[in-house]
Amino acid sequence: MRTVFNGRLDGRYEAMMFSFMVLAPLLVGMVAVYVAERHVRHGWGHHAGVGALANIIFTVGTLAIGQEGLICVIIAVPMFATIGAVGGLLMGAICRYLKRPRQTLYGFVLLPLALGAIENPNPEGRVERVERRILIAAPPAEVWRQLMTVDAIRADEVDSAWTYRIGVPKPLAGVVRETPTGLVREVTMGKGIHFQQMSTDWQPQRYVNWRYHFDADSVPAGALDDHVRIGGKYFDLLDTAYTLTPRAGGTELSMTLDYRVSTAFDWYAAPLGRWLLGGQSETLLAFYRRRAEARHRPAAHPPAG
Template sequence: MAPEKLRKIIWIVAAALLAALVFYSLFTMDMLGNVFTVMSIGFIAGVPFCIGAFTIFLCDVKLIAKRRFVIWMSIAPILAFFLLTLALAMEGWACWLMILPFFLALSVAGGLVMARIRLKNLKDRMYMSFFALLPFAVAPVEQAIASIPGRYTADTAIEIKADKAVIWSMVTRVKKIEAAEDKGWFTRMLGFPRPLEAELDYEGTGAFRKAVFDKGLVFDEKVTAYQHQRFMQFTIRANPYDIPSTTMDEHIVVGGKYFDVLDGTYELQPLANNTYRLHLYSHYKLSTSFNFYSSWWAGWIMKDIQNNILQVIKSRAEQAATVKQ
């Protein structure tokens, strides 16, 4: 690629990156209250579509006839925006990783739409003005409608070959989990706190259970239903004000505005040959205007956390059974 053409492309990407930063600044300004927020369709869908369209709007019309060029140019400023905001700690890694696929898809869509408009010699300035105003038009309407909280279930289970008394003792009270025992690769990749231990003051309805995670995250749990060695249900409460600001991204903090875990249940089901199936399921709440998308990620996160804990219990119970033999 000729140096002159490369310089022009760099300037176009820089201009689109600047536009993305302006959008971000406007959608995170405290003085605008809750009208504009990054946790909205207006930002998550409208902004990347606009940035993709703006990038192609600035490009030479001869270049945008190539679809591959349009796609790469559309995503370049988005990738630069993500890297810059992460480097400057403007947003957390976990939140941006979840939003990235949505951003990339919408930015490519915006770029392809603008390429078609320009190649057909339509009024590209008028369309570009409309695309630029769209996020600001959608956001107030979205806030007026308000998000509808959604309740979801994460259901996991594992088979354990051990005595039920041994399994149940490790359900009610989880001794300190060493780093080598932690198999929660997905949540670890996202930077979520990992489970450390769980304490129960006594076995029965009304008991108090405390689940401790690293980075200062603690869940206060109250047992609401209990059948010895069979069933334990408990409410879960995380006070977001007690969680250090460096522990979790503010947009996905447990007990925060958008995401909260409500309750959990352990159930021990007998099978054959001294084998049991241990179920762990939980209910959680999402309060966004795009639950159709965020619920996928929340489900994967919750199941990874639960499967990790179940795997620890299985490994310890079966190891104890082997030693006993």
């Protein structure tokens, strides 16, 4: 089924279509339970467990044969296992209450193939927003300086974010230069990823809004799975805004991130994106806090005498 849904038939049969992402794991769960029920009758818990396990093997198998990358597999496993459990329960009910389970299963085999031929492979998508804030014990001038010049980022400074834990390359640097048309931030990440952030609006030490710009070579081949490629067909980062507000004892730094998901299952992709990008935003804000506070902290002086 994964070989059929490879996107090579004039844009039809894409792996990110509803007919594959939902119906394929349903079918895998059903087939696994059908085979098991041919030998011994099992309970409902067994049906759900077999359906879920079969889909875990299914997703790991696509990684083993090079059909999918690690990031896609990690993201897909919870969804596939859940739908597979439903498929297992459905097949268990069919085996118990219908006289012709094999013929019913054949009908379900044809369903993703039939729907894949008519489904729109280019869903409109939706724009989502993540907002986070943090209090920093440093003045706005120091926080602003950190936002404008971030270099030599160590892996241990950002590795608490799940986006980086599951394989997204970590940021290395983000250095800003001023041009006649505004600020330009050059961002570099691991595996050769590089892109620009253009300021659409900014006020020194108060506010800056970045619009992402990706060139054709910004994400080298193999740096990210195609299905989660930044600036790709299914996912894109749009804007990131930072607002600095003076507070007693320091600065409140707020971050707003807008992103796009364009899948046939945004009901799963959008909340997952909010969770992953929300955690990433919190990690980045904590990173800015540590650096700003370290720079602002007065150096210790030895005692007199």
